[in-house]
Amino acid sequence: MKPKKLYVRNFLGLKEIDLEFVDGITVIEGPNGAGKSSIFEAIMFALFGVGIRYGGRNPYDYVNASSTDKEARIEFLFERGGKEYKLVRVLDARRKSHLAVLKDEEAKITLASKVDQVNCEIRRILGFSDDIFRRTVYLPQGEIDRFLKATKGEISETVLQVLYGDVIERISEKIKERLESVSKDFAILQERYNLFIRELSGVDIENKKEELRKLEEHGKELESRLNDLREKEKILLSALQGVREYLLKKRELEELRSLKAVLERKAEAEEKIKKARELLPIYQRILDLKGRVSQLERRISEFATRKMNLEGSLKQLEERISETRVKLMALLEELHTFEKTIEEKKKIVEMSRPLLGEVNVLTDRMSGIKLQMRKIEEEIRRREEDLRGKMEEMRSIEERLERVREILEKNEEDFLKYLARQVAMRLKEGDTCPVCGGTFKGKFDEFFKIEVEFYENLMREERELEKRREVLEKTLKDREEELKRHEKELEERGQELEGILDRLEGLQKELKELGYSSTLEDELKDLEDRRRKKQEEYQRLQSEVTQLEKEITYLSAEMGEMERNFSETLAEREEILRKLFEEEKSFSRALMNWGFSLEDFLKFVEMKIDEDTNLKLAEVTARIEHIKDDLSRLESQVQGLDPDTLQRRHEEIKREIEWLEEERKKVMQEVGKMKQLIENFEAKRKEVPTMEKQLEQLGKQRKLLELAKNSFKKDEFLSFCTAKILKKILSRTNQYLAVMMDGRFCLEFTEEKGFVVLDNGIQRRAEGLSGGERALISIALAISFAEAIAGRLEAFFIDEGFSSLDSENKRKIAAILKELEKLNKVIIFVTHDREFSEEFERRVRIVGGRKV
Numbered sequence: 001m002k003p004k005k006l007y008v009r010n011f012l013g014l015k016e017i018d019l020e021f022v023d024g025i026t027v028i029e030g031p032n033g034a035g036k037s038s039i040f041e042a043i044m045f046a047l048f049g050v051g052i053r054y055g056g057r058n059p060y061d062y063v064n065a066s067s068t069d070k071e072a073r074i075e076f077l078f079e080r081g082g083k084e085y086k087l088v089r090v091l092d093a094r095r096k097s098h099l100a101v102l103k104d105e106e107a108k109i110t111l112a113s114k115v116d117q118v119n120c121e122i123r124r125i126l127g128f129s130d131d132i133f134r135r136t137v138y139l140p141q142g143e144i145d146r147f148l149k150a151t152k153g154e155i156s157e158t159v160l161q162v163l164y165g166d167v168i169e170r171i172s173e174k175i176k177e178r179l180e181s182v183s184k185d186f187a188i189l190q191e192r193y194n195l196f197i198r199e200l201s202g203v204d205i206e207n208k209k210e211e212l213r214k215l216e217e218h219g220k221e222l223e224s225r226l227n228d229l230r231e232k233e234k235i236l237l238s239a240l241q242g243v244r245e246y247l248l249k250k251r252e253l254e255e256l257r258s259l260k261a262v263l264e265r266k267a268e269a270e271e272k273i274k275k276a277r278e279l280l281p282i283y284q285r286i287l288d289l290k291g292r293v294s295q296l297e298r299r300i301s302e303f304a305t306r307k308m309n310l311e312g313s314l315k316q317l318e319e320r321i322s323e324t325r326v327k328l329m330a331l332l333e334e335l336h337t338f339e340k341t342i343e344e345k346k347k348i349v350e351m352s353r354p355l356l357g358e359v360n361v362l363t364d365r366m367s368g369i370k371l372q373m374r375k376i377e378e379e380i381r382r383r384e385e386d387l388r389g390k391m392e393e394m395r396s397i398e399e400r401l402e403r404v405r406e407i408l409e410k411n412e413e414d415f416l417k418y419l420a421r422q423v424a425m426r427l428k429e430g431d432t433c434p435v436c437g438g439t440f441k442g443k444f445d446e447f448f449k450i451e452v453e454f455y456e457n458l459m460r461e462e463r464e465l466e467k468r469r470e471v472l473e474k475t476l477k478d479r480e481e482e483l484k485r486h487e488k489e490l491e492e493r494g495q496e497l498e499g500i501l502d503r504l505e506g507l508q509k510e511l512k513e514l515g516y517s518s519t520l521e522d523e524l525k526d527l528e529d530r531r532r533k534k535q536e537e538y539q540r541l542q543s544e545v546t547q548l549e550k551e552i553t554y555l556s557a558e559m560g561e562m563e564r565n566f567s568e569t570l571a572e573r574e575e576i577l578r579k580l581f582e583e584e585k586s587f588s589r590a591l592m593n594w595g596f597s598l599e600d601f602l603k604f605v606e607m608k609i610d611e612d613t614n615l616k617l618a619e620v621t622a623r624i625e626h627i628k629d630d631l632s633r634l635e636s637q638v639q640g641l642d643p644d645t646l647q648r649r650h651e652e653i654k655r656e657i658e659w660l661e662e663e664r665k666k667v668m669q670e671v672g673k674m675k676q677l678i679e680n681f682e683a684k685r686k687e688v689p690t691m692e693k694q695l696e697q698l699g700k701q702r703k704l705l706e707l708a709k710n711s712f713k714k715d716e717f718l719s720f721c722t723a724k725i726l727k728k729i730l731s732r733t734n735q736y737l738a739v740m741m742d743g744r745f746c747l748e749f750t751e752e753k754g755f756v757v758l759d760n761g762i763q764r765r766a767e768g769l770s771g772g773e774r775a776l777i778s779i780a781l782a783i784s785f786a787e788a789i790a791g792r793l794e795a796f797f798i799d800e801g802f803s804s805l806d807s808e809n810k811r812k813i814a815a816i817l818k819e820l821e822k823l824n825k826v827i828i829f830v831t832h833d834r835e836f837s838e839e840f841e842r843r844v845r846i847v848g849g850r851k852v
């Protein structure tokens with residue numbers, strides 16, 4: 001197992017690391033707790049699903065506890081037996097899931113994808129267990145002297161697994177398998193040989209050969225009989241063929257004759273059809289004429305119907321005309337009466353017109369006067385209203401004036417003071433007072449202390465009221481005069497109206513005497529309306545009469561026209577009937593000539609003519625002649641031959657041939673079988689010596705294999721191998737020890753004590769060595785072992801183990817280790833010891849779970 005690449009994430013103390021391995025020594029260095037041992041454990045875990053420090057109980061212990069996702073991942077690429085494999089393991093501590101995949105990296109195929117399968121497959125590929133791995137390839141921290149403590153059994157087990165794996169098992173298995181197979185082959189061959197011998201001795205081969213000869217003779221005899229019969233059959237068949245041909249021709253002749261008769265009948269009928277077709281135009285004409293006659297007859301009956309209809313219509317029209325004329329006479333009389341009445345009424349109206357004119361004038365005047373009177377009355381009413389308003393105003397002015405004066409009188413003293421003050425206001429100092437005559441001293445004393453504004457307002461109001469009363473008194477006088485004037489005017493109009501009314505009464509009386517009434521004109525209008533309507537009706541009836549007369553004239557003309565056509569149609573019908581008679585006469589004459597009834601004619605006319613009937617008839621006739629010739633030729637050949645007898649004879653021969661063929665087939669089968677038997681016998685007889693030789697060889701092989709099986713003992717073999725290897729390892733170890741420890745120590749192996757040390761020739765147990773001595777001897781032993789099994793294990797990992805050595809020994813160990821480089825192995829040492837690590841060129845530094 002040679003490591004190639006390693007990727008680790010969150011495994012033990014590793015955060016994330018990616019390493020590539022090369023042949024030769026690589027030192028992994030770093031401080032305590034950096035994650036160095038975790039790298040080796042990751043490789044071991046990848047391979048076996050188990051590490052060192054937590055064992056194999058709970059794989060999730062290996063997940064880095066401080067990682068956030070609690071998921072560890074290891075990808076390990078390695079080489080084994082010239083092939084590359086990739087292992088991936090993922091541990092999810094939260095979900096408690098452990099996934100493992102093993103791939104063949106070259107073929108890109110998955111070899112296993114379940115933890116158990118992967119473990120099993122790895123065990124198969126590597127050929128050793130995790131236990132052997134940590135004893136040989138990988139020396140874990142603190143286990144450097146593990147090999148030194150091993151017993152003989154442990155060493156044997158290690159040698160067996162590492163060097164031989166299951167080879168020994170496989171060899172003894174192979175011997176067993178091979179022995180079984182050879183024994184089986186021997187038994188089968190022996191049985192076959194015995195059978196052959198039995199078969200060969202039970203057969204009289206000369207007798208069989210004689211039998212074969214007789215059978216072959218019988219076969220030949222049958223063959224010659226068959227040939228004779230086949231010849232006879234040929235002749236018979238040719239005679240039968242002639243007879244059959246003769247009969248066939250004869251039948252064909254009969255058929256042709258009957259066909260000819262049919263064709264002749266058909267030709268005759270077609271002749272009749274042709275004649276009938278000649279008569280077809282005349283028949284067609286007859287049909288046309290008949291059609292024309294029935295057409296004309298239809299028209300004649302139509303004429304009759306129309307004539308009847310026209311006569312009926314004319315009668316109706318004449319009746320309606322005479323009725324309308326009676327109505328017209330009555331209307332004329334009514335119109336005369338209307339004229340007379342209207343004339344009389346109009347005369348009265350004429351005479352009443354001057355009187356009515358005056359009535360109208362007077363009525364107009366009267367309504368004018370009435371209007372004037374209404375206006376005057378309205379004016380009077382308005383003025384009275386105004387007058388009442390003014391009088392009201394006057395009364396309120398007087399009342400206010402009275403109250404103002406009352407107030408002034410009531411406060412007469414103050415009023416006087418006020419007046420005195422007014423006087424004093426006009427005086428200057430030293431002026432003489434016009435009221436009291438004293439000298440005005442130029443200032444107002446207590447006497448004048450009154451409500452000046454109050455008295456001034458009252459005085460102003462009194463003056464204004466006085467003025468307004470004066471104006472109002474004058475207006476009142478004017479209004480009263482105007483009112484009187486209007487009343488007088490109203491009276492005058494009233495008198496005028498009375499005069500008009502008297503005159504109107506007189507005029508009404510006169511009109512009544514003349515026969516006038518107020519409805520007269522309406523009556524006249526009504527009469528004129530009615531007269532107009534009657535006149536309109538009269539005119540309408542008159543035009544109706546004219547229309548009816550026109551219709552009568554039109555219908556009479558139509559009647560005349562139709563009667564003309566009618567007689568023309570009758571004449572035409574006569575003419576066509578005459579022609580029809582002629583045509584029918586000549587048609588029946590022609591029918592008689594051909595001997596046709598009308599039904600025959602109609603039937604023939606409908607029938608079709610086959611254009612090549614005559615041609616066919618000629619062909620058939622020619623064929624008949626030809627066949628007649630053939631028949632006369634064949635007749636001489638088949639005379640006296642009966643087809644039935646010939647047929648019967650042929651069938652007999654056929655049956656005989658079939659029987660002979662069957663017989664010959666059986667004989668040939670017998671011959672075949674006999675030949676086969678003789679051939680087999682000869683072949684077996686030839687095979688016997690070869691079989692005897694094979695049996696002898698297989699017997700020898702079996703004996704040899706039995707010998708091998710009995711003599712191959714696993715333990716003895718293993719013990720022999722172990723002793724040989726141990727000898728080699730010890731010799732190499734002692735070479736190293738001689739260099740490293742100046743020949744003081746020498747290592748030996750005893751069955752009872754395991755490894756023992758000879759200290760200057762005196763035997764001591766290894767446990768008694770000092771830490772450094774033990775480390776040196778253990779490393780020398782491990783290196784020697786590694787060298788001894790170099791062809792099998794391509795890697796070598798040592799975790800620490802050098803720390804207990806002094807500087808000089810470290811240098812010595814380093815020198816020996818460097819020699820291992822030539823072994824083409826991947827060698828990795830882990831150390832936290834800088835002094836030691838600096839001895840080597842290729843170094844990987846790990847700090848805090850990462851490569852730096």
Ligand SMILES: Nc1ncnc2c1ncn2[C@@H]1O[C@H](COP(=O)(O)OP(=O)(O)OP(=O)(O)O)[C@@H](O)[C@H]1O
Pocket residue numbers: 012013014030031032033034035036037038039061062063064065066141832
């Ligand atoms: N499951 C775990 N989760 C987290 N850390 C762990 C876990 N198991 C071990 N460790 C820690 O990982 C760190 C690295 O351990 P490792 O044995 O790889 O160190 P080292 O480099 O070999 O140190 P030393 O030189 O002391 O042997 C240590 O601090 C250890 O306590």
Ligand SMILES: [Mg+2]
Pocket residue numbers: 036037038141799
């Ligand atoms: Mg460590």
